[in-house]
Amino acid sequence: MKKRENPEGLMGTISICHGKLHRVTVTQAKKEYEGSITIDEDLVEAAGLADHEYVNITNNDRGDFWRTYIMLGPRGSGIICANGTAAWHFAPGDRVIILGETQVPYEKRHEVRPLVVMVDEKNRITEVRTYDLTNNSFTTERFSAPEAD
Numbered sequence: 001m002k003k004r005e006n007p008e009g010l011m012g013t014i015s016i017c018h019g020k021l022h023r024v025t026v027t028q029a030k031k032e033y034e035g036s037i038t039i040d041e042d043l044v045e046a047a048g049l050a051d052h053e054y055v056n057i058t059n060n061d062r063g064d065f066w067r068t069y070i071m072l073g074p075r076g077s078g079i080i081c082a083n084g085t086a087a088w089h090f091a092p093g094d095r096v097i098i099l100g101e102t103q104v105p106y107e108k109r110h111e112v113r114p115l116v117v118m119v120d121e122k123n124r125i126t127e128v129r130t131y132d133l134t135n136n137s138f139t140t141e142r143f144s145a146p147e148a149d
Contacts, residue, residue, distance in 0.1 A: 011106035013105055013106065014106050015101045015102070015103055016104055016109055016114070017100070018102040018112055018114055018115070019049045019099070019114065019115045019116075020047060020117065021047050021096075021097065021098040021099075021119070022097055022116055022118050023095045023118075024095070024123050025094070025095055025119075025123055026080050026081070026082055026090045026091060026092050026096060027078060027079050028080075028092060029087035029090055029091050030082070031084070031085075031088065033087070034083065035068060035069075035085065035086070036069050036070065036071045036083045036084065036086075037055070037070060037071070037080070037081065037082055037086060038070075038071045038072070038079055038080070039071070039072070039073055039079065039081075039098065040074065040075065040076065040077050040079050041073060041074070041075045042076055042125065043080075043117060043123065043125065044072060046125055047115050047128075048100070049100045050070065050100075052069050052071070053070050054067060054100075055068065055069070055098050055100050056098070056099045057082075057090070057096050057097070057099075058099070060095040060097065061093075062094060066086050066089055066090070068084075068086055071083070078122050079123075080096070080123060111133075113130055113131060113132065113133075114130075114131045114133070115130055115131075116128070116129040116131065117129075124143075127141060127143060128140070128141045128143075
């Protein structure tokens with residue numbers, strides 16, 4: 001396949017994934033809250049996301065898609081709480097993908113190093129993948145789950 005070219009810089013900027021929480025489990029849904037999604041601060045940090053950053057959320061169990069902003073939850077809690085109207089689309093137990101994106105000049109798209117965080121059933125980090133878009137590869141840092149309580 002021929003590489004896509006950008007004659008005379010006509011492409012401008014494009015949106016690229018810079019961080020992703022892969023198949024985290026929704027732990028709470030609060031319909032009476034004003035909005036947003038509350039996420040364990042450890043997960044936010046590991047994926048390179050930020051407090052109040054807009055993210056895309058895809059529900060793997062129901063097929064729903066939502067866009068809202070992040071509110072930080074307690075570190076180590078595993079919390080993924082859909083707030084406000086999002087709670088109508090995401091219920092406790094649902095598996096979701098939470099994706100942050102960034103705008104970059106088309107020519108610099110390969111400089112982005114997306115982080116993908118994998119978790120266990122309690123939303124504890126099991127591995128973090130750092131993708132290299134230049135050569136379509138990734139490196140993995142693995143984590144051990146803490147001892148059972």
